[in-house]
Amino acid sequence: xxxxxxxxxxxxxxxxxxxxxxxxxxxxxxxxxxxxxxxxxxxxxxxxxxxxxxxxxxxxxxxxxxxxxxxxxxxxxxxxxxxxxxxxxxxxxxxxxxxxxxxxxxxxxxxxxx
Amino acid sequence: xxxxxxxxxxxxxxxxxxxxxxxxxxxxxxxxxxxxxxxxxxxxxxxxxxxxxxxxxxxxxxxxxxxxxxxxxxxxxxxxxxxxxxxxxxxxxxxxxxxxxxxxxxxxxxxxxxx
Numbered sequence: 340x341x342x343x344x345x346x347x348x349x350x351x352x353x354x355x356x357x358x359x360x361x362x363x364x365x366x367x368x369x370x371x372x373x374x375x376x377x378x379x380x381x382x383x384x385x386x387x388x389x390x391x392x393x394x395x396x397x398x399x400x401x402x403x404x405x406x407x408x409x410x411x412x413x414x415x416x417x418x419x420x421x422x423x424x425x426x427x428x429x430x431x432x433x434x435x436x437x438x439x440x441x442x443x444x445x446x447x448x449x450x451x452x453x
Numbered sequence: 454x455x456x457x458x459x460x461x462x463x464x465x466x467x468x469x470x471x472x473x474x475x476x477x478x479x480x481x482x483x484x485x486x487x488x489x490x491x492x493x494x495x496x497x498x499x500x501x502x503x504x505x506x507x508x509x510x511x512x513x514x515x516x517x518x519x520x521x522x523x524x525x526x527x528x529x530x531x532x533x534x535x536x537x538x539x540x541x542x543x544x545x546x547x548x549x550x551x552x553x554x555x556x557x558x559x560x561x562x563x564x565x566x567x568x
Binding site: 343370372374381382383384387395397427429431433441442443444445446447449 | 487489491494495496497498499502540554555556557558559560561
């Protein structure tokens with residue numbers, strides 16, 4: 340079965356550079372969620388999109404933005420990167436009834452800022 | 454979403470059953486109980502979820518207390534591949550509005566499996 344696809348798997352950037360992470364949800368899933376997981380931390384919710392509209396916002400820095408496109412894939416854009424942005428970034432998808440049917444996570448993008 | 458409490462860590466011997474507890478005394482009537490696990494350097498993985506009745510799937514069983522203030526994830530025979538952090542998460546199906554259904558991760562239980 341198709342899973343949530345994230346690209347790239349690994350990314351190394353320098354401070355103050357920009358990065359774009361991509362997420363391709365499971366077919367027919369209309370909701371995408373982005374999470375950030377720092378070293379030794381639990382996943383923290385950043386932002387979500389439902390039917391291409393932002394639906395909820397968590398602890399996402401102003402330097403980050405995201406959008407969901409017409410094919411439901413989503414991109415997380417990160418600018419003015421800081422060392423503290425080094426983390427695993429996960430994307431998850433669900434149908435709008437995620438509470439009832441569960442969520443599927445991608446394998447993540449490991450971002451290293453040097 | 455209501456909060457959950459789990460032990461920080463647990464150990465199990467390989468091939469033995471594991472019971473992972475979760476307390477959620479402030480659970481509401483519309484909260485689903487979700488369990489996810491995260492293996493090292495991987496994304497969280499769905500394990501099981503339920504509302505009121507006990508649930509079984511190929512990965513695990515979920516036993517929900519009659520008052521729903523606690524639940525237990527049961528791995529029937531632990532293997533080394535089950536070593537992971539297990540998260541118990543409450544998710545209100547009626548929360549916030551269309552699409553606003555993110556999972557909020559708290560502190561899970563780190564399960565170690567001893568060969």
